[in-house]
Amino acid sequence: MVSEIRDERVRSVSRLSRLLSRPELGAAAGTVLVFVFFAITAGGTGLFSAKGIINFLEVSAQLGILAAPVALLMIAGEFDLSVGSMIGFAGILIAIPAVFWGWPIWLSLLFTFAVCGGIGALNGLAVVRTGLPSFIVTLGSLFMLRGLTLGLTRGISGRTQVSGVHELAQNDPLNSLFSGQVFSGLIAWLSNIGLIGKRADGLPSISGIPVSIVWWIVLTLACTWLLTRSRFGNWIFAAGGEANAARNLGVPVARTKITLFVMTALAAALFAAIQVLVTGSADTLRGTQKEFEAIIAVVIGGTLLTGGYGSAIGAMFGALIFGVVQMGIFYTGIDTDWFKLFMGAMMVIAVLFNSYVRNRAMRSR
Amino acid sequence: MFSLAKLAKPALGLLAGFTMMAAATTLAAADETRVVFVTHGQSGDPYWSVVKNGMDDAAKTLGVKAEYLAPETFDMAKMGQMIDAIAASKPDGMVVSIPDAAALSTPVKNAVAAGIPVIVIDSGGSKLTHDLGGLLFMGQDEFQAGVMAGERIKVLGLTKAVCANHEVGNSSLDDRCAGFAKGLGVDVPVMNGVIDPTEMKNRVIAYMTAHADTQFILAVGARGAEPTLAALDELGLAGKVKTGTFDLSPTILQAVVAGKMEWGIDAQQYAMGYIPVAMFDLWKKYKIMPIADYPTGPGFVTKDTAASVIELSKLGKR
Numbered sequence: 001m002v003s004e005i006r007d008e009r010v011r012s013v014s015r016l017s018r019l020l021s022r023p024e025l026g027a028a029a030g031t032v033l034v035f036v037f038f039a040i041t042a043g044g045t046g047l048f049s050a051k052g053i054i055n056f057l058e059v060s061a062q063l064g065i066l067a068a069p070v071a072l073l074m075i076a077g078e079f080d081l082s083v084g085s086m087i088g089f090a091g092i093l094i095a096i097p098a099v100f101w102g103w104p105i106w107l108s109l110l111f112t113f114a115v116c117g118g119i120g121a122l123n124g125l126a127v128v129r130t131g132l133p134s135f136i137v138t139l140g141s142l143f144m145l146r147g148l149t150l151g152l153t154r155g156i157s158g159r160t161q162v163s164g165v166h167e168l169a170q171n172d173p174l175n176s177l178f179s180g181q182v183f184s185g186l187i188a189w190l191s192n193i194g195l196i197g198k199r200a201d202g203l204p205s206i207s208g209i210p211v212s213i214v215w216w217i218v219l220t221l222a223c224t225w226l227l228t229r230s231r232f233g234n235w236i237f238a239a240g241g242e243a244n245a246a247r248n249l250g251v252p253v254a255r256t257k258i259t260l261f262v263m264t265a266l267a268a269a270l271f272a273a274i275q276v277l278v279t280g281s282a283d284t285l286r287g288t289q290k291e292f293e294a295i296i297a298v299v300i301g302g303t304l305l306t307g308g309y310g311s312a313i314g315a316m317f318g319a320l321i322f323g324v325v326q327m328g329i330f331y332t333g334i335d336t337d338w339f340k341l342f343m344g345a346m347m348v349i350a351v352l353f354n355s356y357v358r359n360r361a362m363r364s365r
Numbered sequence: 366m367f368s369l370a371k372l373a374k375p376a377l378g379l380l381a382g383f384t385m386m387a388a389a390t391t392l393a394a395a396d397e398t399r400v401v402f403v404t405h406g407q408s409g410d411p412y413w414s415v416v417k418n419g420m421d422d423a424a425k426t427l428g429v430k431a432e433y434l435a436p437e438t439f440d441m442a443k444m445g446q447m448i449d450a451i452a453a454s455k456p457d458g459m460v461v462s463i464p465d466a467a468a469l470s471t472p473v474k475n476a477v478a479a480g481i482p483v484i485v486i487d488s489g490g491s492k493l494t495h496d497l498g499g500l501l502f503m504g505q506d507e508f509q510a511g512v513m514a515g516e517r518i519k520v521l522g523l524t525k526a527v528c529a530n531h532e533v534g535n536s537s538l539d540d541r542c543a544g545f546a547k548g549l550g551v552d553v554p555v556m557n558g559v560i561d562p563t564e565m566k567n568r569v570i571a572y573m574t575a576h577a578d579t580q581f582i583l584a585v586g587a588r589g590a591e592p593t594l595a596a597l598d599e600l601g602l603a604g605k606v607k608t609g610t611f612d613l614s615p616t617i618l619q620a621v622v623a624g625k626m627e628w629g630i631d632a633q634q635y636a637m638g639y640i641p642v643a644m645f646d647l648w649k650k651y652k653i654m655p656i657a658d659y660p661t662g663p664g665f666v667t668k669d670t671a672a673s674v675i676e677l678s679k680l681g682k683r
Contacts, residue, residue: 045574154414160414
C-alpha cells in the first residue's frame with residue numbers, strides 16, 4: 001500500500017515531544033512554579049481574588065504589550081534599548097498638544113504613533129546602514145529621547161509632569177480604546193451571584209477587565225501568528241539565525257529588521273497611550289528601565305539573547321511571571337526592603353527551571 | 366561605511382567656532398553676575414523642576430547669568446567633581462545641595478577656600494553649612510517636616526499608618542518617612558514603591574489588601590501621591606483611608622480641595638531657586654548678604670488654601 005512507504009529522511013516525532021520542544025514550554029513550566037510558590041506563601045491573602053488577579057494582570061499586560069514585539073526583534077538578532085525612553089517621549093507627545101495646544105486626543109494619539117513609528121524606522125535604518133550593533137545605536141537613542149523629552153516638556157510647560165488629560169479625554173472617540181474596561185456587565189453579574197467579592201461600599205471589587213489586558217492577548221496572538229504562520233516570520237528567524245545566508249537566499253534582511261524596529265517603537269507608543277489615558281497625566285520619567293524589563297520577560301520566555309530562536313507566547317509567560325512576582329511579594333508580607341533581592345532570585349530560578357525543562361525536553365527527542 | 370578623517374575636519378572647525386563663541390560671550394558678560402547651581406536633583410524631577418524655574422525667573426528678572434547642573438544619577442562622586450570644576454571656573458556665587466556630607470564636604474570646603482561664596486539649599490542643614498564655611502542654609506529640614514506631619518496625624522487619633530516611598534534610597538525621602546514615624550510616635554512601615562505609576566498604584570492596592578487596618582498613607586512626593594489617590598479610588602476607600610503627601614502637583618491640590626487628601630506639604634522650593642540668585646547679585650554689587658538661615662518649609666497646603674495655588678502649580682511655581 002502506498003501509505004506504508006515512508007521517506008527514510010523524515011523522522012516521526014510524537015505530538016508530545018513536539019510540544020515539549022517548543023520554546024515557550026520552559027516558560028510555561030516556570031509560570032506554574034511561580035504560581036505554586038505564591039499559592040503556598042500567599043494563598044489566603046487575596047492575591048488570587050478577582051481584585052488581586054486583575055492587579056497583577058494589569059502590570060503583566062503593560063509589560064507584555066512591550067515584550068511581544070521585542071521578542072520578534074530579539075529573534076531577528078537585534079535589541080531595542082530605546083523602548084523605555086520612547087514611552088516617556090510618546091506620553092509627552094500625547095499630553096502636550098492636547099493640554100497646551102488644544103488638539104483633540106485622537107489627533108495627538110495619531111500624531112504620536114506617526115512620530116514614534118518614524119523614530120523606530122530611523123533606529124532600524126541606523127542599525128542596518130552603519131552596521132553598528134543595535135545595542136549601541138539604541139543605547140544612543142535611549143539617552144537622546146530622554147533628553148528630548150525633558151527639554152521639550154520643561155521648555156513648553158515649565159514642569160516635568162503634564163496633568164489634565166482626564167478631563168480632555170472624557171468624550172474622545174479613542175479614549176475607551178486605551179483606558180476603558182471590558183466585560184463590565186459580566187463582572188457585575190458574577191458579583192451578584194457571589195463569585196466576585198464586594199468592596200466596603202457594596203460595589204463589586206472590580207468594575208471590569210482593563211482593556212490593556214485585551215491588548216496584551218491580541219498583540220501576543222498577532223505576533224505569534226506573524227512568527228509561525230507568515231512568510232515574514234520565516235524572514236525573522238532567518239535574519240536572526242544567519243543573516244548572510246538569509247540574504248543570499250533572497251530574504252530582505254534589512255527591511256525585516258527596520259519593520260521590527262518600527263513595531264517595537266509603536267508598542268512603546270501604545271504602552272504610553274494606555275498609561276497616559278489611565279493615569280490622566282504624562283511624566284518625563286515614565287518607562288524608566290522598561291527596556292530591561294521587556295528583555296527580561298522575553299528571556300524568561302525562552303528567547304535566546306543571541307537571536308534565531310524564541311516565541312511571542314513565551315514572552316507572554318515571561319511578562320506574566322514578572323507581574324506575579326512584582327505584586328505577589330506584597331501579599332506575602334515579606335519586608336519590602338528585601339523586595340529586589342527576592343525578585344531577582346525568583347527571576348533567576350524561573351529562568352534556570354525554564355532552561356532545565358527545555359534541555360530535558362530536547363534530550364528526550 | 367563613512368570615513369572618520371572626512372568627518373574630523375568639519376568637526377574641528379565646528380569646535381573652533383564654538384570655542385570662539387564661548388570666549389566672546391565670556392568677554393561680553395564680564396560684569397554680569399554669574400551664579401551656578403550644583404545639586405543632586407535633576408531638573409527632570411518635578412520637585413527640582415520648580416527650583417530651576419525659580420532660578421530661571423530670577424535670572425531673567427534681574428539680568429543675572431544662572432546655570433543649573435546635576436549628575437544624571439544619584440552619584441555623589443560625580444557631584445563632587447562637578448563642584449570642583451565649577452569652582453575652578455570662578456563663578457560669582459555657587460549654590461549647592463549637600464545630601465551626603467562625607468562625600469561633598471571636601472569639594473565645598475575647597476570652593477570656599479578658593480574664595481567662592483556658597484549658599485546651601487535643600488539638604489545639608491544649618492550646622493553643616495556653617496561648619497563648611499557656607500554663607501547660609503535655605504530649605505526645608507525634611508526630618509523635621511516629617512515630624513510635623515506625624516504630629517498632625519497623631520492629633521487625629523490615627524495610629525496605623527504606612528509611608529509609601531516611591532524611591533527608597535533617596536535620603537531626603539527616607540528622612541521624610543523617618544521623621545513621620547517619630548512625630549506619630551509609633552513604628553511606621555515603609556512600602557517600597559516605584560516610579561512607574563501603574564506598578565505604584567497596584568502596589569498600594571496590594572499593600573492595602575494585605576493590611577486592611579491601615580488608617581493613613583503618607584506619600585513622599587507627587588510621583589507616589591497620584592497613584593496612591595488612584596488606588597484608594599479603585600478600592601472605594603477615597604476619603605475614608607486618610608492620606609497626605611509631600612510636595613504639590615495640580616492633581617494633588619485638586620484632591621485636597623475635594624477632601625480626598627488631607628494636605629500637601631510645600632517646601633516652597635521655588636524660593637530656593639529664586640532667592641540665592643538675587644542674594645548673589647546683591648553680594649556682587651553691594652556686598653549685601655542676609656545674616657541668618659532661611660527656612661522655606663514645611664508649608665501645609667490644606668483644603669482652605671489649595672484652590673488658590675492650583676494655577677500656580679500648573680505653571681511650575683508651587
